[in-house]
Amino acid sequence: MPGVLAIYRWELRKLRAQKRTYLGLGAAAVIPLIFVIALVAEGGRPEDVAFGRYVHDTGLAIPLVLLLFGSIWMFPLITALVAGDIVAAEDRHDTLKAILTRSAERHQIFAAKALAAGSYAVAAIAITGAVALVAGILASGFNPITSLSGTEVSAPHGLALVGASLLVYLLPILAIASVAVLLSTALRNSGAAIVGTLLFSLLLQLVDILPGLGTLHPYLLSTQFDAWQGLLRTPIDWAPIVRAAWVCALYGIPALVAASLIFLRRDVASD
Numbered sequence: 001m002p003g004v005l006a007i008y009r010w011e012l013r014k015l016r017a018q019k020r021t022y023l024g025l026g027a028a029a030v031i032p033l034i035f036v037i038a039l040v041a042e043g044g045r046p047e048d049v050a051f052g053r054y055v056h057d058t059g060l061a062i063p064l065v066l067l068l069f070g071s072i073w074m075f076p077l078i079t080a081l082v083a084g085d086i087v088a089a090e091d092r093h094d095t096l097k098a099i100l101t102r103s104a105e106r107h108q109i110f111a112a113k114a115l116a117a118g119s120y121a122v123a124a125i126a127i128t129g130a131v132a133l134v135a136g137i138l139a140s141g142f143n144p145i146t147s148l149s150g151t152e153v154s155a156p157h158g159l160a161l162v163g164a165s166l167l168v169y170l171l172p173i174l175a176i177a178s179v180a181v182l183l184s185t186a187l188r189n190s191g192a193a194i195v196g197t198l199l200f201s202l203l204l205q206l207v208d209i210l211p212g213l214g215t216l217h218p219y220l221l222s223t224q225f226d227a228w229q230g231l232l233r234t235p236i237d238w239a240p241i242v243r244a245a246w247v248c249a250l251y252g253i254p255a256l257v258a259a260s261l262i263f264l265r266r267d268v269a270s271d
Contacts, residue, residue, distance in 0.1 A: 125170055
């Protein structure tokens with residue numbers, strides 16, 4: 001009986017054959033390039049966001065600014081493009097009955113699909129970070145960066161912090177991917193799952209700015225997109241990073257459990 005890793009490799013091959021995979025990863029690469037080209041052409045700088053004032057001083061600031069801008073719709077959309085389709089695609093192509101009647105167990109198939117969705121999200125963040133770093137360094141140089149505490153950080157140390165920031169940023173992204181997998185499994189429609197994931201993300205952003213709901217702020221998934229900023233303080237502030245880890249788990253794990261239960265109980269005989 002094929003193991004999860006064998007099915008996972010098959011799911012990755014299927015992702016490589018889908019246009020939406022390249023659409024999402026292409027966007028992850030193109031958006032940083034457009035951002036850097038616009039900065040070079042216009043000479044302006046986003047002064048109203050953290051690290052925005054340093055985009056012409058060091059290329060290390062470019063990926064950090066993109067992390068701030070991308071949390072509203074960019075990264076949730078890129079993530080939902082594949083995670084929202086990972087199960088629903090089987091319904092669209094009428095192949096779910098075939099894969100569920102093979103020798104593999106249902107829980108193995110679901111685990112492989114969830115891993116494939118998570119791998120795509122990791123690839124998207126990695127591509128954005130790599131392209132933003134390379135383009136930023138070519139445009140603004142590999143120079144020290146000033147931390148949020150006002151301390152100058154050497155370029156090599158800053159590079160390590162940028163990489164760590166991308167890893168912390170993955171926590172809410174993987175939670176978003178889990179929600180997209182749940183909607184993909186429950187709704188059986190890729191478009192509805194993708195739109196539903198975006199609406200979920202935007203709803204959290206709305207709740208975050210509504211007056212009188214300040215007590216919810218630390219526990220919203222949208223808030224965890226800023227947890228990486230704790231790494232850019234001197235000394236490092238681990239509190240938001242630790243909170244992001246368990247808050248994102250509170251969103252992501254129940255979503256995956258619910259999706260797996262729906263998948264395991266799916267009646268394909270009547271489909």
